[in-house]
Every structure is written in C-alpha cells, then in structure tokens.
Amino acid sequence: MSEITITFPDGRQKAYAINSTAMDIAMDISEGLARNVLAAKVNGEVWDATRPITQDAELALLTWRDKEGQSTFWHSSAHLLAEALEALYPGVKFGIGPSIDRGFYYDVDTGDRSLSTEDLPKIEQKMLELARNKSVYERREVTKADAIAYFEEKGDEYKLELLDGLDDGSITFYQQGDFVDLCRGPHIPNTGPIKAVKLLNVAGAYWRGDETRAQMTRIYGVSFPKKKELDEHLALLEEAKKRDHRKLGAELELFMFSEKVGAGLPIWLPKGTAIRQRLEDFMKAEQLKRGYTPVITPHIGKKDLYVTSGHYEKYGEDSFQPITTPREGEEFYLKPMNCPHHCEIYGHRPKSYKDLPIRIAEFGTVYRYEQSGELHGLTRVRGFTQDDAHIFCTPDQVKGEFLDVLDLTMHVVKKLGFENFTAQISLRDPKNKEKYIGSDEDWEKAEAAIIEATQEVGLETVTELGEAAFYGPKLDFMIQDALGRSWQLGTIQVDYNLPKRFELEYIGADNEAHRPVMIHRAPFGSMERFIGVLIEHCAGKFPLWLTPEQYSILTISDKYLDYAKELKTELDSLGLRGILDQRAEKIGRKIRDAEVKKIPFMLIVGEEEASAQKVSVRRQGEGDKGSMTAEEFAKMVEEMS
C-alpha cells in the first residue's frame, strides 16, 4: 500500500505515492497550475494543499477561480492581518477571524488603545511586508492541554473560551511567521500570493454576537492575488457609493429627512411622491384584478387591540410608548402593523363560507421604534407604508390563495426589473420556541402550506431557522442592493394564530362555526424600503412608466419658446409628462443639467425643428437619436415603457 488512487473532477484517475499532497499532484500536472493552487477539495472537504493524502480520494485543486479557493485565501489573509496586528500592537488579544462573502475580518481586543481608520494604512503596509516573507502556513495538531497552556501563557481569554467548546483530539494550530492561531483551517500554502490588501473599515462587534458581552474591534479587509483585481474591486465599491439611494434621493430631490421632524421619518418630496404614487397605482390595479377589497384604518389603536394580537406582550416595551387621552388616561399605540385592525374588519359581521376568501388591502402606514443605530436611509426607518393585505380563507383555500399571492409577487418583482432575488422560507427557531405564540400543530400546518406551495411552482428557496415572525412562518423575498447587501422586501405569511386570538369565525356548509386562516402579504413590503432598493438598482434612472419627468424640452433660444409651448401641449395630450426649460442658457448647459437630473429624454427645439414641426431627441446617457414628430416620439416612449 505505497500508492493511492486519486480521482479528478473529470473522472480521470491516477496513482500517486501515499502521503502525496495536493501540491505534489498539481506539480505533476503542471508547474503553472501548482503556482496557482490555493487549497484542495479532498473527498468534498476543503484541505490545505500541503496536507498529505493518506488514502484513495477524489481530488479537486482549488485556485482563485473557485469560491472555496477565494475563501481560503481570505481566511489566510485574516491570519496575516492578525500577524501584522501582533507585530504592531504587542499584547493584542484575538477573537475570531473568518472569511466573509467578499473579504475577511478579524475581531480583536486592543485593551486601552483604540484603533481607527487612520491606523489601517500602517497595518496594510505591515501585512504586505509580512506577506513578502512567503511564510508557510504550518498546520499542527495539538492536545487540548497544550493548547490551553499556550493561550494561558499568552493571556488570550477569547481563544481559551473557544477552546472550551472543542474536543481534545480535534484541535489544530496554524502558524505563519511568529503568529500562532487556534484554527481548523484550511489555509493557502504560504503568504506569498497575498499581493494586494485593503483594510476597509473598523467597527465594533460584540464577542460571540452577544450584546451583553465585551465589545471588540472588528477590522474588515479584502485581499487579492493581483493589484489589478483589488483596483477593480475598489472601483466597484465606488460605483456602489454613487448609486447609494441616500445620495441619489437627495440629488434627485425624491425625499428628505429633517432633524426637527425626527430621525428615521422620511419626508417624500414631489418627485419621490410621483414615483411612489405610480407604484401604488400599479399595485392597486393589480389587486383590483385579483379580487382585493381596499379599506382604510386609523393610524392608532387602543392598547387592548395589541394585547389581543400579542404584539403588546412581544413589543410593548420596544415600541413607541402610548399616547394617552388627557381626561380618561386611555392608552393608544401607533400601529406597528395593520393586521389587528384588519382582523376587526373581518369580525365586523358574521361570515359565511360563501364570503371567503376575503382579501382586505390597505396601503397602511405603520410606526415602529427602531434602535437609533439601526436607522438607515429609506431601508430602515421608524415610519413606513406597507402595501399590506390580509386574506381570510378556509383551510382548503390556503394553497390556492398562497399560489395567487406568489404569482402576484413574482409579477411585481419582474415588472420592476429585479432578476436576482432569493425566496427564503423563514421558520421558527426550534431551540427557542418560547419566542413564538401558537400551538405546534398550527405552526406545522402553516410551514407545510408554504413549503408545498413553493414546491408546486418550482420556486427555488433557501430555508432559515429563527427568521419567522412571532405569530407564523414567512416566505420572504430577499433582493440585493448595489452594495451587495441583501434586503427583505416582499413577504407572505401564513397565520393560524391571529384568527384564534381575535376569535374570528365563519359558518361552514355544515352550519358549524369554523376558524379561518389568515395570509399576510406585502409584495413591495415597505414602499420606503422598496423604493430605496429600486433607486440603487436602477441608479436613479427609473423605468419610463415610473419616472417623474419623462422629457425636458430645451430651446436653442427663446425665439422658439412659442413652438416649445405648443409642443408641450401636444405631448400633454399624448399622455406624456415633462417640463420645459425656458432659461436663457446655452443649449449645452441645458443638456448638462437635464443629464445630471437623469431626465430620460431631452427634446431640443430650434430653427430646424420649428420649421419642420419636429423635435430632436436626445436620450439621457446615450446621445442624439435624430429628429421626429411629437407623435413619433410618443410612440417611441410607449414602446420603450
């Protein structure tokens, strides 16, 4: 048994000496390949490329082109960061330092000294300096006792705590240069390939994600094998900054915030309102087609309403505190959800099974107290409007209704041009059931309904435990913004609990009282958040059917104002919306201003156009599209919408 058989991803097999490493094998294939190997997948498990293989195995060599290759590279970069920190700040203690989606971080405790972004360039330099040593990442198995002794000597209580949770016999250390870390690995062969490093920011992070525990300093960074790749990555981050909805929202005058009105309370300016109303009109029309009934309910409700719904018990302390009537001292809460009000509407008079399903829809504005540090542009606010609806139906109707909601949601997502989204089934945390209300049986029924319906339409889903609402499981639509952050937008929830708490009933064909099932759903989710993500998605260049101003008429000189006004009237009558720039500015200036405001079409009128009764059309971001009549232009806009 001095040979082992290695099976490659393409099925090819070859014999190698026992204890060959992935690196040896790569070298056998080609030296160029060996230079690029970062790690290896051995029987489905990611290993160090330098770790001896002791038996027959399936082997895939991992390079920068593989996701696991990248994450190994970044994980090793985190160790390099730690080595640099230890060199620069002796005595620093380390928490954890994993790779993340795009890069890596390390949590450190620097004692009395605090790190700021100004310290980062110095640390980067140190990392690059250490990387040039091409220090080998050396794996070594240690006993738990030895590991404890090492970190006790070093005085790193965080590592000791991590060790506490590990079993003897499974503990490994990795060392590169002078830095030794408790780590299960794997790592790249040596620090050499880490050619470009950028430390992005420092942030606070609780030890083990627990807010009652010590706050450490988290240093985020990203690294690459080539400087060019780093530059490209940084350019991408720049582009994301340009698309930031907070910046574009201010520039395009869509919305604002006011210190006097209050943090987290968005104020919609005319142009933002125009977009929002078009979205609402679109949704209202869709809902009308699908048998929804619009309702309107007040912005506050008595405390008792939320005691009944369970919201009081769950969020009473963490919500805006009640408004009280001056004489009687009655307590009213700002509504954090629309469902309790809608339950009251359902209960307004006895229902027959013939009435069901009942679909109650409302663009309902709700207010939730969010922690001050959580507020973020339009995506995390304290007052927002949901495109909410509640469907009350019989148990038999649940699946059909769910499928219809799914269809509506997909329609909306596609209409707005979102191609990449994830459907997430959010279930309760089985280890933490007391966080939720309702019986196990009801939860299981609700979960089954969601899973079955998504399977039926073949929707690809991921499942997350602990992400359910306190009253029921959800199907959440997650959409990525320009910074790669994932936002929950639309949501569909199957709820057996609230109907019970509100004692909702219908009389069945058997003349007996039955409990309806409730489906909560909001395809946009929150208008604020949706528009925030939409702004970043389209970089402020809204679809023609949504944009506040479709065109701007730009006159060459005010000799052509009369014609421009005629044109405007004609375009109005053709159902287009736009503005007339009548300033005594040069045409270049008017074009520039319209370009910056991202107005889709610039209609240039001068001598030629006035005499030919045409317009010269310029498309924002593209340029001259030639001249045409107003009708031809209107038709073109129609076709492009």
Place this chain on the structure above:
RNA sequence: GCCAGUGUAGCUCAGUUGGCCAGAGCAGCUGAUUUGUAAUCAGCGGGUCGGGGGUUCGAAUCCCUCCACUGGCUCCA
C-alpha cells in the same frame, strides 16, 4: 442601544500648534448675452461653524453633554 468616526452657506469642501471682520466653487437672486447636443459673463445676497454648557484675555479649533449622520455589532411584528 453598543463601539469607532463625522457635523463649517441649499450642495461639495478649505480653514489642521486657539488670535485680524469665517473663505472658495456650484446652486440662488439681478443684469447682460439669444446661443445647435454635458457648465456664457458680471454683480449681489447668504453661515448664532449641529444645539447647549465649560476652559481661556480670546474658541469653528480644547473639554463635557445632547442631537443628527456614517461604518459595523445587536435588534427588526
């Protein structure tokens, strides 16, 4: 809420060992210009330097506190 950072005119920023009346560009207003595909010229107005308190002969600058914002963490009905 927690850690780190930021806050000067509508916007972007200068003013960085405490020291004459706090500056610029853009935007705004007024006037001139009547212009052919990304910024015409000139003049004028505009800031209790985020709020409050303190140190000092003197504070945009140093200290305390509150507010808002940024990056994360925790949270998110």
